[in-house]
Amino acid sequence: xxxxxxxxxxxxxxxxxxxxxxxxxxxxxxxxxxxxxxxxxxxxxxxxxxxxxxxxxxxxxxxxxxxxxxxxxxxxxxxxxxxxxxxxxxxxxxxxxxxxxxxxxxxxxxxxxxxxxxxxxxxxxxxxxxxxxxxxxxxxxxxxxxxxxxxxxxxxxxxxxxxxxxxxxxxxxxxxxxxxxxxxxxxxxxxxxxxxxxxxxxxxxxxxxxxxxxxxxxxxxxxxxxxxxxxxxxxxxxxxxxxxxxxxxxxxxxxxxxxxxxxxxxxxxxx
Amino acid sequence: xxxxxxxxxxxxxxxxxxxxxxxxxxxxxxxxxxxxxxxxxxxxxxxxxxxxxxxxxxxxxxxxxxxxxxxxxxxxxxxxxxxxxxxxxxxxxxxxxxxxxxxxxxxxxxxxxxxxxxxxxxxxxxxxxxxxxxxxxxxxxxxxxxxxxxxxxxxxxxxxxxxxxxxxxxxxxxxxxxxxxxxxxxxxxxxxxxxxxxxxxxxxxxxxxxxxxxxxxxxxxxxxxxxxxxxxxxxxxxxxxxxxxxxxxxxxxxxxxxxxxxxxxxxxxxxxx
Numbered sequence: 001x002x003x004x005x006x007x008x009x010x011x012x013x014x015x016x017x018x019x020x021x022x023x024x025x026x027x028x029x030x031x032x033x034x035x036x037x038x039x040x041x042x043x044x045x046x047x048x049x050x051x052x053x054x055x056x057x058x059x060x061x062x063x064x065x066x067x068x069x070x071x072x073x074x075x076x077x078x079x080x081x082x083x084x085x086x087x088x089x090x091x092x093x094x095x096x097x098x099x100x101x102x103x104x105x106x107x108x109x110x111x112x113x114x115x116x117x118x119x120x121x122x123x124x125x126x127x128x129x130x131x132x133x134x135x136x137x138x139x140x141x142x143x144x145x146x147x148x149x150x151x152x153x154x155x156x157x158x159x160x161x162x163x164x165x166x167x168x169x170x171x172x173x174x175x176x177x178x179x180x181x182x183x184x185x186x187x188x189x190x191x192x193x194x195x196x197x198x199x200x201x202x203x204x205x206x207x208x209x210x211x212x213x214x215x216x217x218x219x220x221x222x223x224x225x226x227x228x229x230x231x232x233x234x235x236x237x238x239x240x241x242x243x244x245x246x247x248x249x250x251x252x253x254x255x256x257x258x259x260x261x262x263x264x265x266x267x268x269x270x271x
Numbered sequence: 272x273x274x275x276x277x278x279x280x281x282x283x284x285x286x287x288x289x290x291x292x293x294x295x296x297x298x299x300x301x302x303x304x305x306x307x308x309x310x311x312x313x314x315x316x317x318x319x320x321x322x323x324x325x326x327x328x329x330x331x332x333x334x335x336x337x338x339x340x341x342x343x344x345x346x347x348x349x350x351x352x353x354x355x356x357x358x359x360x361x362x363x364x365x366x367x368x369x370x371x372x373x374x375x376x377x378x379x380x381x382x383x384x385x386x387x388x389x390x391x392x393x394x395x396x397x398x399x400x401x402x403x404x405x406x407x408x409x410x411x412x413x414x415x416x417x418x419x420x421x422x423x424x425x426x427x428x429x430x431x432x433x434x435x436x437x438x439x440x441x442x443x444x445x446x447x448x449x450x451x452x453x454x455x456x457x458x459x460x461x462x463x464x465x466x467x468x469x470x471x472x473x474x475x476x477x478x479x480x481x482x483x484x485x486x487x488x489x490x491x492x493x494x495x496x497x498x499x500x501x502x503x504x505x506x507x508x509x510x511x512x513x514x515x516x517x518x519x520x521x522x523x524x525x526x527x528x529x530x531x532x533x534x535x536x537x538x539x540x541x542x543x544x
Binding site: 171 | 338379386391420438
């Protein structure tokens with residue numbers, strides 16, 4: 001009945017109806033999973049320190065919101081600094097790879113082979129070098145988000161067709177104009193693809209960095225909760241961390257939609 | 272509004288420029304390291320305002336010749352002059368249309384047409400009007416603000432042609448511009464192109480695989496043989512203009528087409544049955 005009311009006329013379904021149509025099934029699955037979880041935990045009498053029910057986790061989030069927020073802010077700082085550093089270094093480096101033979105022949109293959117190192121494994125070394133503060137986490141977030149950005153940027157900047165370059169050269173364009181009018185805009189979808197992978201990786205990097213050695217942050221909070229067997233808080237930290245990830249991913253996706261209004265490729269916002 | 276040239280499409284700006292190609296040979300290294308002899312001793316003179324087509328088998332160096340004339344790649348030997356001046360580097364007065372429309376997906380239709388105006392730093396106001404007039408003349412007036420992704424193949428190639436013409440090129444180089452279009456769209460594009468050429472009278476060098484298309488559009492058709500590319504024949508085609516569907520049944524049209532086809536038979540590009 002309520003659905004029928006939300007639809008003013010069959011020809012023009014309301015925004016709400018469209019939204020329900022698109023997101024309804026996913027929301028229903030989530031609701032089902034949480035319901036089963038809640039009922040099973042209560043029915044089987046599972047203790048909170050093994051698996052807290054969703055309602056206990058939500059309650060914990062409300063009670064400990066200040067603690068969660070303080071630590072989330074630390075982690076967010078690490079993510080943003082690491083990711084920002086990636087962007088600032090990766091994109092100019094990609095330009096160098098596209099325009100310089102030495103970078104293309106030497107630096108790029110070198111970077112690609114470095115890619116095979118599990119960056120997370122470097123975290124303990126970084127702690128030795130950089131101490132217990134924010135820096136080692138920033139560096140792990142940077143290292144782990146750097147490669148997808150640089151590789152996607154290089155691929156994007158190389159993707160301009162030969163004819164397209166000839167075309168602007170025939171109009172008398174120099175290299176700078178060719179870059180600004182052709183290569184860069186042509187590369188943007190690919191660059192944003194790299195940024196979207198990169199931001200997710202940066203969240204992983206910062207959290208793992210906190211696992212190794214930290215005095216604050218959501219990863220640190222998890223570690224503490226684990227030691228204290230405060231499983232509800234552990235879960236609460238996971239929830240906040242995923243919310244943070246979704247938020248950051250959507251921020252990049254939003255920037256993409258602003259920057260690429262012409263893009264027909266659906267860049268659906270993560271649920 | 273200081274300058275009266277800023278008038279709309281009535282300005283009949285571009286008288287075509289002549290082309291002189293003498294003794295041009297092009298060799299280059301192929302990707303596998305072997306040497307490709309693409310063109311051999313090409314001599315060709317094209318008058319100002321003439322419409323010349325080049326037909327020939329794949330790999331006969333037609334596109335290479337076109338790129339040499341544009342100045343974007345250098346000849347191995349020989350000289351090329353466009354508008355009387357020897358070609359060294361990109362020629363200023365030239366516009367190119369490729370088989371792929373190479374529209375910039377991130378620009379609207381109008382902004383695509385205005386690309387050469389931006390790069391050449393021409394007067395934006397008057398050329399904006401000119402671009403709009405050109406788009407109207409090919410039936411795309413309502414598509415100005417659309418993105419290329421929203422257009423059909425034929426519409427996209429029309430935009431590419433408008434982009435070439437907005438700069439009033441003395442020479443229009445077209446490399447199989449309609450090769451990717453369906454037969455009906457292609458016929459219409461031929462007529463559109465002829466109409467614009469009759470209006471502007473720029474020099475056109477038109478590469479095609481279609482013998483009929485070449486005979487329909489051209490003042491002269493250059494027939495090339497392959498590897499290395501040489502000129503096998505030049506067919507003068509003085510059928511009355513404007514040409515159209517009726518031209519195809521003209522005995523002289525059929526005669527020209529047959530003559531060119533015989534070259535391809537002789538070259539082994541076509542077989543009798």
